[in-house]
Amino acid sequence: MDDKAQLHTLEGVAAAILITMTLVIITQSATVITPQHEMMLDVQLEQMAYDALTLLDTAPSSVTSTNLTECVAGWDMNESNIQNNGLPSLDKQLFLLLPGYLYNVDLTYVQNEALVTKNVIVNGDPTEDSVIASRTVMLTNLSVDAAHGAWIIASDEIKVVEVRLTLWQI
Amino acid sequence: MDERGQIAIDFLLGISVVLIAIGFTLQFVPGIFISGYGGEEKLGYAAYRTSCILAEDPGWWSDNTSNASGTEWEKHPDKVQRIGLAEDNDVNSRLTETPNTLSKEKLIQFMLIDEDEIVMKLGLFDSVEGTQMNYRYNISFLIDGHPMVIDNYTAVRGDNLPDDSNIAKITRIVLLETGNVSVFDARSLTTDSSFSEHANINFKGPATENLTIQITNFNVSGSGAAFINATLNGSILSASSDYTLLKRPLYGDFRADSGQLLKDDCLRISFNKSLFTSNQEYQIRLNFNNVTFTKQGPLFSTYGDNAKRLYETALLTVEVW
Numbered sequence: 001m002d003d004k005a006q007l008h009t010l011e012g013v014a015a016a017i018l019i020t021m022t023l024v025i026i027t028q029s030a031t032v033i034t035p036q037h038e039m040m041l042d043v044q045l046e047q048m049a050y051d052a053l054t055l056l057d058t059a060p061s062s063v064t065s066t067n068l069t070e071c072v073a074g075w076d077m078n079e080s081n082i083q084n085n086g087l088p089s090l091d092k093q094l095f096l097l098l099p100g101y102l103y104n105v106d107l108t109y110v111q112n113e114a115l116v117t118k119n120v121i122v123n124g125d126p127t128e129d130s131v132i133a134s135r136t137v138m139l140t141n142l143s144v145d146a147a148h149g150a151w152i153i154a155s156d157e158i159k160v161v162e163v164r165l166t167l168w169q170i
Numbered sequence: 171m172d173e174r175g176q177i178a179i180d181f182l183l184g185i186s187v188v189l190i191a192i193g194f195t196l197q198f199v200p201g202i203f204i205s206g207y208g209g210e211e212k213l214g215y216a217a218y219r220t221s222c223i224l225a226e227d228p229g230w231w232s233d234n235t236s237n238a239s240g241t242e243w244e245k246h247p248d249k250v251q252r253i254g255l256a257e258d259n260d261v262n263s264r265l266t267e268t269p270n271t272l273s274k275e276k277l278i279q280f281m282l283i284d285e286d287e288i289v290m291k292l293g294l295f296d297s298v299e300g301t302q303m304n305y306r307y308n309i310s311f312l313i314d315g316h317p318m319v320i321d322n323y324t325a326v327r328g329d330n331l332p333d334d335s336n337i338a339k340i341t342r343i344v345l346l347e348t349g350n351v352s353v354f355d356a357r358s359l360t361t362d363s364s365f366s367e368h369a370n371i372n373f374k375g376p377a378t379e380n381l382t383i384q385i386t387n388f389n390v391s392g393s394g395a396a397f398i399n400a401t402l403n404g405s406i407l408s409a410s411s412d413y414t415l416l417k418r419p420l421y422g423d424f425r426a427d428s429g430q431l432l433k434d435d436c437l438r439i440s441f442n443k444s445l446f447t448s449n450q451e452y453q454i455r456l457n458f459n460n461v462t463f464t465k466q467g468p469l470f471s472t473y474g475d476n477a478k479r480l481y482e483t484a485l486l487t488v489e490v491w
Binding site for chain 2: 008011012015019022023026027039040043044047048051052054055058059060061062063065066088089092093096097098
């Protein structure tokens with residue numbers, strides 16, 4: 001009787017069981033690891049950023065002490081870094097609206113026929129999956145004077161400034 | 171030599187390659203073995219759509235017989251076409267200029283409306299081979315993590331969250347109308363004689379909502395300036411049962427704080443509406459220490475002159491499963 005190769009069959013069965021078990025364990029744990037689709041998390045983050053800017057812009061004065069336009073109008077025109085916050089009023093309100101998130105804020109506007117982008121709130125380097133929301137505000141000579149800002153705007157001129165909020169989560 | 175029982179080197183190699191290939195596939199194609207994956211994406215769309223309609227749209231009603239329509243569906247809840255909660259100044263505009271600012275009347279009607287109506291009007295269902303399958307959902311308005319209570323309605327609709335199924339969730343930051351507020355500049359508040367340390371505010375009863383008085387720009391006359399107490403028609407009110415006191419520093423949020431008052435602080439005092447039930451003139455007196463008021467009455471400041479809607483920041487969460 002030729003009894004070679006018999007144990008090879010049993011090893012094959014054992015290996016097959018091993019593979020099946022591995023597959024079952026991996027598929028079951030994979031469902032737990034991804035409870036929500038990655039796209040939904042991005043949508044959520046971007047929506048929070050837009051909501052925060054919208055609220056700061058449209059909220060009545062009984063809710064916010066200074067709205068988005070007033071905050072931007074009061075800027076001292078000095079570029080910020082991580083130690084030196086350019087818009088403390090905006091920073092404090094964003095901090096209340098977006099607890100647990102990190103954010104940077106840039107202002108973009110046209111000066112001497114060139115597009116200028118300046119950092120006003122810097123909390124660090126954004127991660128790869130950060131999102132950007134933006135909202136435009138309109139400044140006039142009157143609004144700058146009222147907020148004691150350093151913008152130089154002629155009395156018959158309006159300045160459109162884009163407020164860009166970069167938001168991320170760690 | 172007995173050669174049985176040895177693992178062939180070819181077999182070992184083969185099985186390793188297969189295992190590595192399977193591991194690689196699972197690692198780099200997420201969700202490949204998750205059943206109902208497409209369904210989960212649909213839940214995400216439903217949650218996102220619902221949150222957008224509720225937060226950004228004022229809603230719409232129309233009546234086919236009279237051809238009347240508008241965004242003030244809270245006044246015609248049985249003829250609602252679209253359920254939206256955003257406040258709207260122009261009822262014929264179809265759009266609102268204040269997205270994310272939610273109206274109290276609309277919110278109360280939203281709490282009262284029929285379950286089937288919500289599912290149909292917000293599209294919280296899916297058609298599977300012609301049969302309607304309703305999603306289950308939870309729509310909550312949270313402040314500091316707890317559902318808000320507005321006029322005895324807890325601002326939650328839908329079912330309790332399940333422990334064991336995939337939930338699609340969207341959170342929106344909104345402003346919620348919670349009552350009314352009368353905003354005063356302390357420099358124009360009235361008092362009995364100039365430079366007194368109290369302010370008088372009149373109110374014509376009865377009250378349908380709590381009275382909230384908000385004051386800024388204090389004329390602080392010395393160190394240790396503070397709010398002491400409030401009286402109503404001469405009798406002292408109790409600080410917890412009759413009114414609540416909140417203070418907001420310049421660039422901050424309202425907190426319960428009875429400490430030192432600064433010039434730029436904003437004081438918010440909410441009086442219980444049960445204090446003002448009869449049809450008569452009430453006078454609220456606010457007593458301070460080292461804060462003076464200069465404008466002499468009568469005529470005294472009245473609550474109704476400055477009354478506006480009061481809004482609070484809240485989170486709207488829509489969860490669908």
